[in-house]
Amino acid sequence: MKNSVAMDPIDHTLFRDTLAARAIEEPNTVFLRFGDDTYTIGQINAASNRVANALLGSGLKPGDRVGLMLPSHPDHIIAIFATMKAGLVRVPVNVHAKGPSLEHYFTAYDLAALVADDQYRAQLDEAFVEVAAPAIIWRGSVDGRGDNYEALVAQASDAEPDVCFDTDDILALTPSSGTTGAPKGVLKSDRTLRAGPMAVLKITDARPGDVFLLWEPLHHGAGVAVIISAVLGKVTLAMVERFSVSNFWNDVRRYGVTHIHYLGGVLPLLLKQPPSDQDRDHKVRIAWGGGCPPEIWRDVEERFGVTLREGYGLSELITFVTLNLDRRVGSCGVPLSLYDLKVVDDDGQEVAAGEVGEIVAKSKQPETGFLGYFRNEETTRDTQRDGWLLTGDLARRDEDGFIFYAGRKKEMLRRRGINISAWEVEQVVNKHAAVAECALIGVPSELGEDDLKIVIRLIEGASLDPMALIEFCEARMPYYQVPRYVEEISEFPKTPTQRIRKKELSRSVSSSWDLEATGRTVSRKPVKA
Structure with missing residues (x-):
């Protein structure tokens, strides 16, 4: 890099x-x-x-x-x-x-x-x-x-x-x-x-006396990192029992919060709340975290009057191993000087700028590298190659070495011989005004490999015709990424950091809306958005 x-x-x-x-x-x-x-x-x-x-x-x-x-x-x-x-x-x-x-x-x-x-x-x-x-x-x-x-x-x-x-x-x-x-x-x-x-x-860039909002559950590493950072940086914590999208900004104002942390779908959920004349009535300077969809980055900054900073980290290493301090939209930044990072193909060879590959990482200070899994030497060994940690995360890098996350390797779907990033499809679907959040999963196909099912949770009071969603997708993504099945859900099962637990979503399509059942096929030429 x-x-x-x-x-x-x-x-x-x-x-x-x-x-x-x-x-x-x-x-x-x-x-x-x-x-x-x-x-x-x-x-x-x-x-x-x-x-x-x-x-x-x-x-x-x-x-x-x-x-x-x-x-x-x-x-x-x-x-x-x-x-x-x-x-x-x-x-x-x-x-x-x-x-x-x-x-x-x-x-x-x-x-x-x-x-x-x-x-x-x-x-x-x-x-x-x-x-x-x-x-x-x-x-x-x-x-x-x-x-x-x-x-x-x-x-x-x-x-x-x-x-x-x-x-x-x-x-x-x-x-x-x-x-x-x-x-x-x-x-x-x-x-x-x-x-x-x-x-x-x-x-x-926290200074002594700044205030962090602590909403993260403490059985998750992100929450633990926040409380330890408060001791090391002489920061004050404002602790709430749980994340609440409706109370979020009220808590920020009540405690004089200067920094907010986000993960998963937190920012899209905040952005989809009704606009208020109090949206900028707070002391927050910086919102930091990971996973902000690129298309809403500037919208969040403009509406709430904050500066977004992204990073990339993982349980096997530390909270952040890359930082984006330059506001380069969509990027999780460049490595900390403590780490070497590469984006590689399945053979471990670095891919060219702009191509998707797996992130692999190595600490320059061995004591801050991957220390292994408890009583699991085999998996510890299999997670590494030639001293590099295989993260299982996909990314692109630009000519300046900035990393752009592209989803989980295990969440790549294969349809009609084409690899599809679930993350990329979800970013498009989440742009729809009626969609609060979504998850793309693979379901069995009579032709082998995967068919695509998009599970959506609508914003409160909204309705959405599945065909209208398909047409929305056709205008914004390649034909092979457009889902065949659409299914609504009232609430997603989630991890403590608001990530959707996809393994708990049903692979059945018996109650899903099916594009092919309408006799319609997906256009291979996306119309102008």
């Missing part, structure tokens, strides 16, 4: 030491707002110490794996910081998981203990019929069953925990997104857990 964004190597200073130092230097600085409650950095540090000492006092020791199944609440932030102070290996448990997906945490990660909120007891009781339960510390328990989180913490010291571990010791197993196949536990050290947040501070 010709360009890169300069970033210093990640040093040896443990996160716990930075948090402790800040608590000494500025104990009364506000770190977190949640509802009407305010938490200073001194209070957060002391509370984290108490939880860390309570966990260690329960018999756990550095290196033990501890699951956290907690709601979006300040206690969750404190518990995350506590594991990093105690040298414990945090395993985030998705609070929406149930059945086999929940059981997977206990069969795959060999937990020594689980800190769980009592509201998830029914899910866990069901899971523990099939798998053995670790030691459980219940938060909010009222029936005296099991260890009580509040009681243990109340008896613990708020002194810094007396344990030793290294900056490259493993402190978390971050499950990969799990949109296909069972999630794999990505090994994360103190150093890699700080590297992503340092990139967040780089992309946001």
Whole structure:
């Protein structure tokens, strides 16, 4: 790549030491707002110490794996910081998981203990019929069953925990997104857990006293990166329980937010809300994240008066390994100077500028590279080639080395001998004024390979004739990308970062609208849009 964004190597200073130092230097600085409650950095540090000492006092020791199944609440932030102070290996448990997906945490990660909120007891009781339960510390328990989180913490010291571990010791197993196949536990050290947040501070240009809106669930790496970056960058957090498109800007105004983070379909959802004379009534300077459709980039900036900055990252590395600080529309930028990136074909050869290939990455600082999957040497090995991490993500690069995301390799569909990027089709369909969001999936074809089915969720109160949608597509995409089937859905199943879980969408077409059933065929010559 010709360009890169300069970033210093990640040093040896443990996160716990930075948090402790800040608590000494500025104990009364506000770190977190949640509802009407305010938490200073001194209070957060002391509370984290108490939880860390309570966990260690329960018999756990550095290196033990501890699951956290907690709601979006300040206690969750404190518990995350506590594991990093105690040298414990945090395993985030998705609070929406149930059945086999929940059981997977206990069969795959060999937990020594689980800190769980009592509201998830029914899910866990069901899971523990099939798998053995670790030691459980219940938060909010009222029936005296099991260890009580509040009681243990109340008896613990708020002194810094007396344990030793290294900056490259493993402190978390971050499950990969799990949109296909069972999630794999990505090994994360103190150093890699700080590297992503340092990139967040780089992309946001955040200054001490700035305010980040924290809407991301903390069982996902993006949310964890935000809270760690707030400690490292002396930023204040405004925490809400969940993402709400209708309350989003009210929360931004209420807390004086200066930076907002977006993922998946967040920006299209915000843009499709009714315009308001308050759209620019806020303090936000920068919206940062990934996945903004290129065609709405300038619309978002103009309507809301913010600057968009995109990046690209993945669970196996860090939050961002590329940054677009130049507002080059549609691009996720160029690599951080910590990483080498290439766009290659199936044989590992770099493709020419403008051609689609797979992103492969390598860290120049080995300690911030891919550390592997927990107890999964075979997949760890298969995910790499000659020292390069195979990301499974497709992209193009321009002559300046800027990366343009082009979807997941596993989501490439093949129709009539032609490869089709689901991502490219979805970008077009999402432009339709009646469509809130959509997903393209392959369905069985009598001719072999795939037929295309577009699943759409309409904006509230809207209606859409499927034929009108097909004609909309014909005018804006090659004939071979135009879907055959159209199906409406009231709500998409999603990951914590608002990505649609395509594997949960039905491949049946029995209730879908079928273009071929109308006797109409797709025009091979798109009309002028």
